[in-house]
Amino acid sequence: MSQPDFNTRTEHPDIAPHIHDLFEIGYCFDGTGIFIVGGKIFPFKKGDAVVINTHEVHIAKGSPGETTSWGFLFLDPIRLLADNVGSYSDCLKLSQYCGASFKNIIDGTEHPEITECIRNILFEIRDRPKGYRSMIRSLTWQLMLFLNRYYDANESADTVRDYRDIERVMPALDYIDAHYNEEIDVPGLAKLCFASESNFRKLFHKAMGCAAMPYLMRIRLNVASAMLKNSDRSILEIALQCGYNSLSNFNRQFRDHFGVSPREFRKRT
Numbered sequence: 001m002s003q004p005d006f007n008t009r010t011e012h013p014d015i016a017p018h019i020h021d022l023f024e025i026g027y028c029f030d031g032t033g034i035f036i037v038g039g040k041i042f043p044f045k046k047g048d049a050v051v052i053n054t055h056e057v058h059i060a061k062g063s064p065g066e067t068t069s070w071g072f073l074f075l076d077p078i079r080l081l082a083d084n085v086g087s088y089s090d091c092l093k094l095s096q097y098c099g100a101s102f103k104n105i106i107d108g109t110e111h112p113e114i115t116e117c118i119r120n121i122l123f124e125i126r127d128r129p130k131g132y133r134s135m136i137r138s139l140t141w142q143l144m145l146f147l148n149r150y151y152d153a154n155e156s157a158d159t160v161r162d163y164r165d166i167e168r169v170m171p172a173l174d175y176i177d178a179h180y181n182e183e184i185d186v187p188g189l190a191k192l193c194f195a196s197e198s199n200f201r202k203l204f205h206k207a208m209g210c211a212a213m214p215y216l217m218r219i220r221l222n223v224a225s226a227m228l229k230n231s232d233r234s235i236l237e238i239a240l241q242c243g244y245n246s247l248s249n250f251n252r253q254f255r256d257h258f259g260v261s262p263r264e265f266r267k268r269t
Contacts, residue, residue, distance in 0.1 A: 004073045004122045009033070010062045016174050017059040022074035023094055024052040025143070026060075027119045028108075031068030032230040033061050034222045036177060037104045038166065039208040041218050043226035044068075047108030049115040051147065053098035057166050059177055063227050064241040071122040077144055080137060097151065100209065111150060117143045165207035169193055172204065172212065180219045181243035186212055220244070221257050228266045235262045 009015075009031075017036065032045045037058040044050070044060075052058050062068040077094070108115040121139045124132045166173070172189040189212055190200035204212045220242045227238045239250035239262075254262050 002074060004071050004126050006069075006071045006122075006126075009060050009068050009070065011064050011066065012178055013059060013061055015059065017057050017170060017177060019054070019057045020052070020074060021054055022076055023054065023097075024050075024072060024074055025118045025121070026050040026052075026070050026072040027115060027122055029069040029071065031066050032063045032226045033066065033068050034063075034219065034226060035060050035105055036219070039100070039210060039215065040102075040104065041222040042103070042105035043222050043229065044105050045108075045226065045230050047112075047115060049106040049108065049118045050104050051097055051106065052104055053094060055095075055098045056104075057170075057173075058104075061177060061223075063223060063231070064181065071119075071126075073122055073125065075121075075140065077140055080140055081144070097147065102151065106150070111146075114143070114146045114150060117146060165203070169200070169204050169207045172200070173208075176212070176216055176219065180216060180223070181241060184216055217253060218257070221254055224250070224254065224262070225258065225265065228262055235266075238262070 011033070026049060028044055028046055028048045028050075030046050032043070035042045035044050035050055035058065037052060038056045050060075060068065060070060106114050117139055121136060121143065124135050124139065129135075171192040175189065175192055176184060186200065187197050189204075190197045193200055193203065195203060201211065204215075208215055210218075224238050224242045227233060227241070228235070231238075233241075235250075236247050239247050242250070244250040244253075251261055254265070258265055260268070
């Protein structure tokens with residue numbers, strides 16, 4: 001069994017959006033930021049966890065000026081638990097843990113039983129105390145049962161984006177992830193993908209389920225929401241750091257997306 005990967009990520013991670021051939025779990029030990037999984041964007045904080053299927057391209061980014069600390073592990077639950085599946089085989093249908101409506105980030109304050117289970121698996125494999133193999137099997141069973149209970153087991157896998165489509169616009173995704181707080185336009189993104197502007201618009205929508213500019217806006221707003229929840233920076237400072245040069249424009253887009261103003265959002269969290 002491979003060792004967990006404990007690493008830090010800034011707002012400009014030294015890794016591009018990527019995909020793995022194994023089920024990936026992770027735990028956030030420190031910091032805030034966003035996790036981008038396919039066309040989905042989730043804010044995260046210390047104590048949250050992540051679950052990522054083999055079908056979805058992803059990347060973690062810290063909030064502006066922050067460094068986040070994560071532990072990740074590639075897990076093969078089917079191989080690890082196959083000899084004792086029995087009546088619990090539905091829990092090992094990994095295809096259910098992905099898709100447009102699947103929420104990859106697990107809030108540690110709402111579901112500590114899941115996030116602590118992932119954290120304990122990471123430490124068991126890293127430290128390898130006496131009996132760790134049996135403990136890992138036990139914890140993995142717990143994790144799969146918790147996930148099966150937490151998520152809708154009927155989530156359809158046909159909502160998953162084709163990775164080949166995403167790969168076609170990967171240069172644009174990589175650029176947006178690294179420069180979301182700067183001026184970005186569609187012609188420039190199309191050029192990165194060696195496509196005409198009209199063809200790029202079609203390619204991007206097919207891959208991500210939305211146009212490039214709404215995707216950029218969602219990244220900016222989710223970064224802003226993470227900062228509002230987990231920092232005492234002013235709303236103006238957050239707006240500027242997330243790529244807005246107008247506070248009124250930021251307030252309007254934030255309200256349209258989240259249903260409340262940034263000030264109200266901060267008060268509720």
